[in-house]
Amino acid sequence: MNNLDKIIEKAASNERINSSEALTLLNEAELLTLAELANKKRQHLNPEPVVTFVVDRNINYTNICISGCLFCAFYCPPGHADAYVISKKELKEKIEETLSLGGTQILIQGGLNPSLSLDYYIDLLKFIKDNFPVHIHGFSPPEIAFIAEKSSLSLKDTINKLIDAGLGSIPGGGAEILVDEIREKTSPNKCSVDQWLEVMKTAHNCGLRTTATMMFGHMEKPEHIIEHLMKIRNLQDNTGGFTAFIPWTFQPDNTRIKVEKATSVEYLRVLAVSRLFLDNIQNIQASWVTQGDKIAQVALVFGANDLGSTMIEENVVAAAGVKFRLPKEEMIRLIQDAGYAAAQRDCFYNIIVAVHGLKLEIGK
Amino acid sequence: MKYTYLDKSLNEINDKVVSGERLGFEDGIALYKSNDLIGVGYLADYVRRKLHGKKAFYVYNQHLNFTNICLNRCLFCAFSRDDGEKDAFALSIDDVRSRLMERINEPVRELHVVGGLNSSLSFDYYIELLNTIKEVRPDSTIKAFTAVEIDHIAKVGGLSIEETIAELKKAGLEMIPGGGAEVMSDRVRKKLFPRKIDSNRWLEIMEALHSAGLTSNATMLYGHIETLNERVDHLIKLRELQDKTGGFTAFIPLAFHSQNTRLSHLPSTTAFDDLKNIALARLMLDNFSHIKAYWVMIGERLAQVGLSFGADDLDGTIIEEKITHMAGAKSAKGLTRAQMEHLISSAGFTPVERDSFYGKIG
């Protein structure tokens, strides 16, 4: 038996694989072999044939950012003509609309805006919580690290203040690739790997659940992808605070990194290896925002058990030229067509509405 | 094969596939109904690899639609217009010449030439069309006129099918695209394309073309109102004709796009269905050499995945695709050679640029 076959056997028997084994799989295994292994793992960890989704809205409270990441098509430097900070009126309308569409949470994220203080964030959270029964999934680690630094508070104190004001969970954004050598090239002003992990660890210790993401397909090599997964897995062994992992591909349009967009096969391979390697994270989310509805559906047999958000609004990826939209009914149709039951979930992956009766006969 | 089928009904099919036994109607239905997408993919991939290894083909081609005026007005068609409608068009021979000249510096190997059934075009027009293309592009292969058009051209010329084919061949016709059969079912035909020739006539014309030494492709339009039985029947009819003539080169499953058609209420096909159609074709059509993942219809991202589900050909680079884009396709209108090669090699396959007859270029 050659090395690859041994690793395949090991993965198939549900044993934990190490970094070098994961790298071999990522580089050498056949696409359908990866699918088979990832699907097995998915069935082991999530035996119910259910695919979940969440109805929420992504609200970007400001696009002003001093970080200037090379891959970002969304931000504006302070003073730019298109720069904005959301008004309460607009925020209110967006949340009202989200709730009226059956939404249960908002994902609120923004740039690293030097004119906003901790008080702004606390006020923002309180305003939302005082007015709406909605879960707030907000502020990725770079924002939290930035707020803490600006207010000269510890991460722990900052996070606790945000929790007191109504923060419900933290999105795993801003991770990109958790390897400093790559971050120095793509996002030199953003928080370091250690800071990112420290925010997550602190949040988990303060009782907040978070997701983790990975954006690949820019300057990284396969080894860096595996290193990223390793850091996430190690932290998860420690805290158990990650609810889900969401890999997605860099969208190069309108950015300053000129590369070929990662292809769907590359995406599916990384997705499958993520499912295999992150044996301690319950959920893997497919990224239809970056992959489109077709590849998102295929992702359901490459380890994904969640289709993420119906995304009423998505500015960051849309600014990079991607315009995939997937309304709830369409999401349900894709899930059922793939042979799964569809269910709407909350932020903690609890099922809140199981969907019946929307089954469409395809081809009969 | 060492895959453990989640759908146990695939075990029996697996045995047949491995031993090279031909799959029957029931096997086709079981494959379509299976939710074990990876299992279905494994089977198709097994056959694909035996035939083509890691090779994946593409052609540097150009589409030329000479008229969208059509007598048939099939319900699923977003391309056709009535004569006199505001965006109706018919290219003059000079227009055709200048369309070709616009791209004359590109290494186009194949011209894919199709149009509507336009009663104001004479028999001579078709002959001149072919002559002109041959004159401007002597080294490219002309793949032109579906069986539906051949039938129409014969009527226009007052000639038999055999005479028509002989004339067209003399003028430079070398290959026939696979369109026009849609799904070979009288029920579907009555509802969606009542004026188009029926399946018997389509098969008859294909047979005549093959007998005259021309090769052709075959297609199936799926994702509208057809049933699984009708799909499998369609594949079996193609397989039977292929047993007889051996004239089919490639099969292309065509995913229906409903936008701007009179069936716009129908949802688009899903990736599962698209991949199954590719895989089913590879498994049922054991006497066809090539199965295409037609990226224009299913998107380049899914077509790439299709290479692991039985497809060995991504069709062409295509310049200015019209027919599917008029029905709302979101795929690119053309791919560069570099994009095509990148799609193939990043999927783990070896790109092979081919001519119309699957000869390797370069």
Ligand code: SF4
């Ligand atoms: S990715 Fe985030 S941190 Fe980087 S420039 Fe964009 S908004 Fe700022």
Ligand code: SF4
């Ligand atoms: S599908 Fe072909 S025959 Fe039917 S209306 Fe369109 S162009 Fe005419």
